[in-house]
Amino acid sequence: MDYSKLDDEVLIRLIVADNADSLSELYDRYNRLVFSLALNIVGNPGTAEEITLDVFTQIWEKAGTYQPEKAKVSTWMTTITRNRSIDVLRRRKSRPERLSADLFQLPSDHLSQDENLEDNAQAALQRERVREAVAQLPEDQREALQLAFFKGYTHRQIADVLDLPLGTVKTRIRLAMGKLRKILVD
Amino acid sequence: MIDDKHVIDQLPAYALGSLDDEEAVQVSDHLSVCSECRSELETYQTVAAQLALAGVESNPPPSLKNNLFDQLQIPQTTKSRDEGKERRWLVPRVLTVWSMVSLLLILALAVGSIFMWQRINQLEQSARPGGMYSFALIGTEILPQAAGYLIVGADGRNGAVIVDKLPLLDADKEYQLWLIREGEFTSGALLAVDEMGYGGRRVSAPDNLLTYSAVSMTVEPAGGSPNPTGEVVLVGTLTNP
Ligand SMILES: [Zn+2]
Numbered sequence: 001m002d003y004s005k006l007d008d009e010v011l012i013r014l015i016v017a018d019n020a021d022s023l024s025e026l027y028d029r030y031n032r033l034v035f036s037l038a039l040n041i042v043g044n045p046g047t048a049e050e051i052t053l054d055v056f057t058q059i060w061e062k063a064g065t066y067q068p069e070k071a072k073v074s075t076w077m078t079t080i081t082r083n084r085s086i087d088v089l090r091r092r093k094s095r096p097e098r099l100s101a102d103l104f105q106l107p108s109d110h111l112s113q114d115e116n117l118e119d120n121a122q123a124a125l126q127r128e129r130v131r132e133a134v135a136q137l138p139e140d141q142r143e144a145l146q147l148a149f150f151k152g153y154t155h156r157q158i159a160d161v162l163d164l165p166l167g168t169v170k171t172r173i174r175l176a177m178g179k180l181r182k183i184l185v186d
Numbered sequence: 187m188i189d190d191k192h193v194i195d196q197l198p199a200y201a202l203g204s205l206d207d208e209e210a211v212q213v214s215d216h217l218s219v220c221s222e223c224r225s226e227l228e229t230y231q232t233v234a235a236q237l238a239l240a241g242v243e244s245n246p247p248p249s250l251k252n253n254l255f256d257q258l259q260i261p262q263t264t265k266s267r268d269e270g271k272e273r274r275w276l277v278p279r280v281l282t283v284w285s286m287v288s289l290l291l292i293l294a295l296a297v298g299s300i301f302m303w304q305r306i307n308q309l310e311q312s313a314r315p316g317g318m319y320s321f322a323l324i325g326t327e328i329l330p331q332a333a334g335y336l337i338v339g340a341d342g343r344n345g346a347v348i349v350d351k352l353p354l355l356d357a358d359k360e361y362q363l364w365l366i367r368e369g370e371f372t373s374g375a376l377l378a379v380d381e382m383g384y385g386g387r388r389v390s391a392p393d394n395l396l397t398y399s400a401v402s403m404t405v406e407p408a409g410g411s412p413n414p415t416g417e418v419v420l421v422g423t424l425t426n427p
Contacts (some may be wrong), residue, residue: 002417007327010421017366017400017423020260026265027251035246037238045244048255078238086203087306105242113218127239132238145397147222148204172205177198180233 008073015063023060030074031056034081040103040150041085051088055081057119086152096147096157101152104142133183141176144169191216193223201230259370268389286307316340318422323349323401323422333421334403336389342396345389347403350420352379355405362406363416365391365398374401398424 003011003025034055037047058080063095107128134142147153147161157171157177187241193213199205202215217224226395241254242267255262317340332348347363355361363375379385389395405416 005326005328006421007352010324010418011328013421014402017398018260018369019400019418020255020369021260023258023260024251024255024262031240032243032245032253035250036241036243039244040241049246049250052250053254053257057258060260075235078235082238101244104240105374109301112226112410126236130239134237141415145202145237148202149234150198150241152203154206155199156206156397157189157206168197173202174195174198176350177201177230180237181198181229184236185229186231 007106009068012063012066012073015060027056030077034077037081038085039077042088047088051085054084089152096153096161098161099146103146104137105131107135133180137179141172144172145176148173194226197227199232201227201234267296298352299386316349321422321424323420325420326418328417329419332419336401336422342394345395347385348386350378351383353383354379354381357406358408360410361403363389364402364409366400366402367398371414373410400424
């Protein structure tokens, strides 16, 4: 049976039936996305590995709770990953701080070798589309958005970190999300 | 709802989870009574969900996959894509007059059933005449329009599968239904479809049908295979309603 031809939702249904090959296929498809997101949030490869293990363990054990009408499988997985990673970050109780590097990847002029080899060219295109959209944001909006998305900071924390009035931060986040929505959803 | 009470401005931040607790409660209170804001929120959630794709990428160590399977204590079978070459080419089964008759009976029943069960599913999950179960089968990526139902009697001992919009197969191929439990596949039925893509068959297995947790259907050499080898066309779960 060729699992690489099955779509994500079908793999989840087979995982409910304890089919290990389906978990293996889902892991191959998403380990990079899950690990990268965790690493971007927690900033430590060892912790990101633990989170990746946790996320796929949860999928193995709780695949039955997945609700296809609510979210795509990839969205479900990134939501689990982000929540778990931000939890880890908050438990450290470290003071919110600025980012030392840009966590958004710039769009590439051509698809990398990795992406060319990828079974799912659709996913590579979608990723490029989001990167291009994010690249169109002004620098100050990008920074505020990254702190909200990757660090889970509230408006108030972002205002503290960036030493800006609260209203300015609110506006930046709102404008950034509005622009992305225009490009990605409308 | 009066317009100035809408929470449109807070929705982008709500989707990101960056409102203070107090603000977030206000927004979710409003969302519970305002469908306009709820649908607005959905669009921002779609954006937020895609942001993960824009992040800098790195690969986890290759050993992490083994760690996962060790931790879960499940064997990691390395699937060989050549598996199909070991197919057992069986002599096509000759249908006796009697089995033709019973097949026609099942088909006749099935024609009524698929519409009936579709309606029932749309209405109420709990409406189960005579305690019977129906489980929807959905088409995979290669056949998204395909559909079917597995119908199981109240005691789980008898069942029938009906399928719709599957391609007509060459004479040397058949559809095979698999009952899946703990990752093991058991053959449940072999069936063909007519020119309309419609077909049905009785399902039998060594164990009670309700003890399996999922089903799939693959294309196999006529006469069936001991394990699935061909393309998967339908899948479904047998979670008791
Ligand atoms: Zn509203």
